[in-house]
C-alpha cells in the first residue's frame with residue numbers, strides 16, 4: 801500500500817458521482833438546485849433548505865487552507881506506517897470545504913490561509929483528493 805492510500809471510501813448512491821469524478825481527476829460537487837448550497841460529502845437532502853433536488857458542478861481544484869492536523873498516533877493498526885500524516889480542510893469557495901490528506905510537505909511550512917491546489921492520488925480501485933501547497937511563482 802502506498803503512502804497516499806488509506807481506507808477505501810464508502811461510496812453510497814449519494815456520493816458515487818463525487819468519487820466517479822475523482823477517478824477522472826475532476827472535483828464534482830453536489831449543488832442544491834433550490835438554494836444553491838454546495839455540499840461535500842454529497843447527501844440526499846440539503847441541510848440548508850431540505851430540498852432533494854441536486855445537480856453536479858465541477859469545482860476549480862484550488863482554495864485556501866482552512867485548518868490542518870498532524871496525526872502522530874495511529875487511530876487504527878492499518879495506518880501505523882503512515883504516521884505522522886496531515887489531514888487538512890481546504891475552503892474551495894465561500895460555502896464548501898473539502899477534507900483531504902497532504903503529503904510531501906513539512907507541517908512547519910503550513911499556515912492557515914495558504915493557497916492550496918487539489919490533486920488526486922490513484923490507487924487500484926479509487927482515486928482520492930489530496931491537498932498540496934500551491935507552487936510559489
Ligand SMILES: [Zn+2]
Pocket residue numbers: 832833834835836837846847848849850851
Ligand atoms: Zn438547498
